[in-house]
Structures are given as C-alpha cells and as structure tokens.
Amino acid sequence: MKRTAITLAAGFAMFGIGIAHAADVAKGEEVYKQACFACHDAGVAGAPKLGDKAAWEARLAQGEAILDKHAIEGFTGEAGSMPPKGGRTDLSDQAVKDAVAYMISKVK
Numbered sequence: 567m568k569r570t571a572i573t574l575a576a577g578f579a580m581f582g583i584g585i586a587h588a589a590d591v592a593k594g595e596e597v598y599k600q601a602c603f604a605c606h607d608a609g610v611a612g613a614p615k616l617g618d619k620a621a622w623e624a625r626l627a628q629g630e631a632i633l634d635k636h637a638i639e640g641f642t643g644e645a646g647s648m649p650p651k652g653g654r655t656d657l658s659d660q661a662v663k664d665a666v667a668y669m670i671s672k673v674k
C-alpha cells in the first residue's frame with residue numbers, strides 16, 4: 567500500500583513536470599512573438615533563425631542552461647550581438663527562459 571502511494575506520487579510528480587514544460591513552451595511562443603522574432607525570424611544581425619537546425623546545432627550543444635544565461639544576460643559571439651533579454655529588460659528571467667524553450671522546441 568505504502569509502495570503504491572510512493573509510485574503514484576512519483577508518477578504525478580513526473581506528470582507535473584511534463585505539464586509545466588509544455589506550458590512554458592506555449593508561454594514562450596508569446597514572448598518570442600513580442601520580443602525575439604524581430605531578429606530571430608529573419609536572422610537580423612547574425613541572429614540564428616527560428617527553426618534553422620544548422621544554425622542552432624552548435625548552440626544547442628552548449629546545453630539549455632547556457633542558452634538561457636546568454637539570452638538573459640546578453641551574449642556577443644562570432645555571428646553578432648544578442649542584447650540582454652533581446653532588449654526587453656522588462657521581461658522576467660522566466661519569460662526569457664520560456665522563449666528559449668520555445669526556440670529550442672523548433673529545432674529539435
């Protein structure tokens with residue numbers, strides 16, 4: 567009986583994480599459309615385009631945590647310069663992470 571409860575709890579915890587992640591991507595799409603698309607849709611100023619797997623491959627290899635950090639704090643690489651939060655410093659860190667999750671979902 568106890569074991570069943572633990573298994574159920576673990577199951578729900580995993581389910582919860584799954585839901586939260588899906589919600590993040592949905593929220594991230596909204597953020598993207600407001601704050602990121604201006605550069606990332608067309609590849610302005612060297613920005614890796616949304617859905618361009620080749621442009622994202624090496625970036626993805628860094629891991630999501632680094633991508634989040636670069637999107638939040640800004641990042642100047644070989645291609646150009648990513649302003650902190652895409653210039654939208656009014657956005658929460660979580661909103662930017664959601665947008666990164668959305669961008670990643672388009673190249674996976």
Ligand code: HEC
Nearest residue numbers: 601602605612613625636637643644645646647648652665
């Ligand atoms: C003013 C143009 C501009 C806007 C707006 C912008 N970006 Fe970028 N972004 C760039 C450029 C340019 C790069 C590439 C920098 C490089 O690698 O040289 C980049 C790179 C990135 C990267 C990859 C970083 C890495 O480590 O390779 C992520 C993730 C990213 N942007 C997320 C976002 C998100 C999320 C938003 C919206 C909140 C956003 N960007 C808005 C220009 C922009």
